[in-house]
Amino acid sequence: MKKAGWQPLWFILPTLLFIAVFSIWPIIQSFTYTFFDYQLNNQQKSGLYLSDRYNFDLFNETQTYVKLFMSEDRPHVTAEADRARIDGVLKQVDAANQQFKGKVKIQKISSAEEKQLSALDGRVTSVVQQINSKYKTPNGKNLAQVIKGYKESFIKSNFIGFRGYAQALTDPRLGNALWKTTLFTVVSVFIEFVLGLFLAMIMNKAIRGQGFIRTTSLIPWAIPTAVAALMWSYLYDGSSGIVANFFEKIGLVGNSSDLLLSAGGAMVSTIIADVWKTTPYMAILLLAGLQNIPESIYEAADIDGANKWQRFFRVTLPMLKPAILVALLFRTLDAFRVFDLIYVLTNGGPGGATESLSLYAYKTMFGQTNFGYGSVIVMLMFVCVAIIAVIFVKVLGTNLMDKN
Amino acid sequence: MKKTKLRTHWLGAALIVVFLFGMIFPFFWILITSFKPDGEIFGDGAFRIFAQHPTLNAYYEVLFNKNILTSVRNSLIVATTTTVYIIVIATFTAYAISRFRFPGKNLLLGLILAVSMFPQMIVVGPVYNMFLNLHLTNSFAVVLPYSTITLPIAVWILVTHFNQIPIALEESAKIDGASPLQILYKIVFPLAAPGVFTTAIIVFIAAWNEFLLTITLNSDSAYHTVPVAISFLRTQFQILWSEVSAATVIVTIPTLVIVLLFQKKIVSGLTSGGVKE
């Protein structure tokens, strides 16, 4: 191997650039989220705040509402003293508006301002409570809700350090998802590997109808995953799905409708769909490897009197090692991230029996808008996959690096 | 001896037939479904092989009212562009990794592998922000973030293939005064043809199948790709199964043609390469 000064840098620079911008940058962001209680559905937590802040947008909104609702309710208040109370508090609201005029978004405030704003909150709250206890005004109930905005404008730091990770370690749902994902990955990748190798060897042989075999066996892979998942959900349909019906006929399930409703059935169903979809991918990767094996090696083996099985285990498999490594590695990484298929077919059901880590992370991030904890799940997922990858490279990878 | 050989031959053939049947059946069933009117897709008509009232209605609908061909065109543009540029940059990187010795090489391979371990959902948000700020949403610039799903595997496959090419040829070319670029494109690249085309198919299909990035970044229907267009074939409460089936059939054809073309190249790489020692 050559030792070359700066030359390799030019060769790898484009890849580095792309990976930095479109992979590493997003990953770093997600990694940052894991240290915050970052939730998009809550204005006090929908940012990354290392120190305390004040939400002037919400403050201004609350002020507007207090003015609007109180002025609307004022005619319904009969006692002169209570009206004076309302007028008094409205004056304070106006004064505060004057003082903080032009302040928007989320900013830091001084402790004097903090005290002042708390006092305003207390004042408005007590008046609203007094009025509400005496009168039934049109906006009374709403007003009681609206003034919560004063307290919610104070933003405390939502930095939580490693607490997100600590929470994950005791999260039973995460443990379940990890186990289901591992089960799914191991079983489906193993079957795909066996079938994929079989398919690759067929494709590599000069037999009649080769063109037809190659084309048809690649169809599943050419169908977009999201669409394939939809297709399978129709095939597995409890009343009109042909595959579910077939399973019932041959006695695999007692009743076709149980297929996706029982824990085992749902897992098997997703594995079958995944195997169907990705076996061709495995085969393509292995086929390329098979074609790199020089014919001369087989000839040499033949001269040594090796039979078919010996040829396979002593020549084909060892020579295929790099291709197998890449195929298994990338398939395992893909299977570990399985999402579309499960999302469409079972949505993790029944009762979490098929919930993968990706699905759990997705539901946490986009469903519950908890990006902090969702990112923690993703990071733990990364750790698991990284371990798997290291094992693969250690077991299979020596000759990948050392060749030449 | 001859008899057993014949028997295994038949056994093998039967195995292949069963296997292929399994691979093709789901698609075959979708093909059948695409000719059924909606009323026969669920309920009594669901298990019939031939529709009682076969119809081309779904094909008409997706071709002329849902503009599926626009999305096929978009997908072809996106997938081809991705394939070309990913192959180019992955080739450079894989060649450097395979042929040069430089510090941090294994770290680089590990890094490339590591970034492909993260689920796509975390990439979408930051990339969306970036595209918004650069005014790149609703454009074919969506192919740039496709690198995150295609580049790692492309580099890895190419490295394994470059590694298997004997170095002797390059050495002699080098003596003749060829630059590393010339060596890469005149010698290594053609020799690694099966690997290059395998990578190309894989990148192409990955880009063809991508859904999340493109639907988030390109909300304008003029840029919808095939998976996105198919996800639109539903109403609020129902999936339009006949249209989904028809669209699936239609969009599978171009990919099969392309896969077939690439396939030929992979296999011909075996025979025409002529450098197997």
Place this chain on the structure above:
Amino acid sequence: MSKKWLSILAALTLATALLAGCGQNSSGSGSSAPAKKVVLKFAAQADSTPATKALIKAYNAQSKKYKVVWTQMTNDSAQMHDQLLTSLSSGSSEYDIISMDVVWAGEFAGGGYLQPLDSQLVKSSLTKDQFNQGSMISGNYQGKQYTLPFFPDVGLLYFRKDIVSSADAAKLTSGQYTYQDLGKLAAKYAGQKGTKYGLVYQSKQYEGLTVNLTEFSKSYKDTKTGLQTMHQFTTAKWAPNNLLNYTEAETATSFTQGASVFARNWPYQYGMIKTGGNGIKLKTGQVGIAPLPNGGSVGGWLLGINKNSKNAAGAWDFIKYVSGKSGQKILSTKGGYLPGYNALLKDQSVLKSNPLLSMPGFQKALATTIARPVSPKYNKVSDTIQIAAHKYLSSGTGLDSAVKTIQTAAGK
């Protein structure tokens, strides 16, 4: 640090310009607007009826200042939610007006992504009671009104008028019956006139299960009875054996193909029957509508303004139009949607175009709606309810713990 990023970005922009050059030039859908009008972007789901298109056309024709451009979103509502969340949380002003499912309003409002509308309502001298009550409640978070109705929806009981006796039909239409009564009727009529099943409704593990449980449990006032009834129905002889996998689609197929006597579904199913074709075997004359025993859940879609919109005044102008009389009339007559503007329920042309509206059973149903919880954490709440309910319904065990989990989640 930032310099390095800038240079990377600059390089990328160059590359992109090269790659996407052709595509960007040839697009221009919407950029060809007349120069004077301000363009408002409206993110709303695709519409299988011509109504939304007609609505936007009508608005653009009457507005001198604004031109609305519709970004069609997928009808896969979870996907649409994620897209909107990504866009809104990034602080983008990509969309000015947003169409949202009733259950998203609490979340988007809680996150501070929407502009409250009360001051605007006052300025335009509109009052909340002019609009569909259920929709307004769904868009009211912490006392502030964040949305106006795009179109409301309500859960209904469909029954076969040609099978159910007129006495039973009258009882159903009046709403004076319980789920137990309904179960008995289902057992009584199942099998008649080619039907296979008694009652079908949604109990797959998805949002529809929460909707149905809300109805069965009287808005979680009696979760235990609700769950027990659902389990009893699931295992009843007259129920399809895969009821636990039913969504609206399966329900509609079963009912419109004449396989079941009763079905719980949204008003769209009536439109399907009215349109006919596609294997639908029923005629509207065979179909009766009744309120559900404990009232029907409110569904449908709402309109709100993106807080970061640069054209908030225009966005309000559009919402006011769509949710107001003229907009709702277009949606109702051209698309068969329920009007969210109450006065239209007495409008002759609206009533004529949608026969559902003048049916007594339907009117009763509109008057007795119930809402799902409004919460910024709605998704988590609903998710918990679905999992606990589905687990119990599929196994028949663990009722008490399911009730406890669901009650806690629903905040009762």
